[in-house]
Amino acid sequence: MRKFFRKQRTQGQKLRRDLLLLLLLAVLGWVLLDFPCFTRNQAFSALEDRNFYGNGQVLRTLEGNYGHQYRITRAGDCYAWEQVWPVLFSRILWQPGQMEVISDDPEAPLVALPVDPDFLPGVVAVVSHDASIVTVEVTYPALCRPGGPEGWQKVTISSADCVNNCLLLRAPEEEAAQLDHQAMDALSLTGYDAAGAVVWRSPQPDWSLYGWN
């Protein structure tokens, strides 16, 4: 009977062989998927390293379409808008995406961060340096609003959604597409205190000089 116990060792060997094959396939898949990261935080960390950004303090996090993850960080005198995405929608493997860094302007109480409207349409992120500002209003030019008259119009959105001095503003869903790259470059910011009084207003952008008011 002792001879037959060899069979168990053979089964164990088969199991080890299968596990080795599985491991090889996993490594091959990892290489073919262009070396994705194993966690979301690791992907954010790799993204920061690739941009020589150091380790940023996370101010806000939010999720976009298709499981894309975003976060706003601060490192030194800079703010960054970071993006990572899941590989094959799995949320197991992550790829570092894009990152935009802007230098802080300590003289401006409100600083708009460069959110890419292609990946997160209709969202504006604003950092506040003034604790008395509780509500932020963003105005931008939009062309052909749905349901509205034809031509350029001013659109205003506001928010009091403030965490870590970082405010997120969202355009109404049907108008999110209007908040494109052109509009993002022409934002006009206004900060209000709790009583509703204007605390600060950004210099008027060029577009506001052409008969809008």
Add this chain to the structure above:
Amino acid sequence: MTIPDYCAAVCRFVRFSPDHAAITAELTAHLEDAVGARESRGVPHEQAVVQAVDAMGDPAEVGKALDALHSPLLGWVQIWVRRVLVLCAVLMLLPALTGLWTLSKTFVPQEHPAQWQSTQTGEALPGLPIRNAAKHSGYTLSLWDGVRDGDTVALLVRLEHFSPWLRSPSEWAFQSLTVTDNVGSTYINWATAQEAHLEEFQVYASSNGRYDTFFSTYFTLTVYNVPPEADILTFTLAQSGEPFSFSLPLNGGDGHA
């Protein structure tokens, strides 16, 4: 009972049928050895077979013992896992070969960095390369080559890393480099010029990828309007919580930050 009959009787008690052939082979070999031993002692073949089979014991008992060793659940799981793995391997083979071929090419640069200088005009800067001029975020920065052409200095910078996650460092970070010299000039980088809507800039980073490999990336940094009396250019990347800098001695010397 013959040897095949005995094996068949044993296998009737083993539920995991894929192992029947192996069990039969093992039992047959064992019984044939026993028969041979008896024949060598002068026992006739038929009698030797009967004795060997009898010595082996009750086929039901042997079969139940073997059944306990050959679990059908584990056996079928193994078989199906192996089938799925083989299918995956077959399905992945073509893209894997294509991907590995593409990956293998990243280990060899399209052009050797030594050829960089032939693409530039001007006089070669002395004292280069300066290896390990700075370290940041897992990268080791070396000043690989450089030329000076009048008031323009072009520098080939090499970034090395050992992590696959650090491939393709951002070119845009280098557009924010603050460059100063030892005579007090500060040069306007491309990012600052863009932000301030200036038409002219004095520092520009570019990468053509021809010298890049899996573990190294090259950038060309060009600084314009460098006065003749400037001996050292200092590059600082301050767009992060951990700024780093490195120096380029235009007349030779140590460029470590």
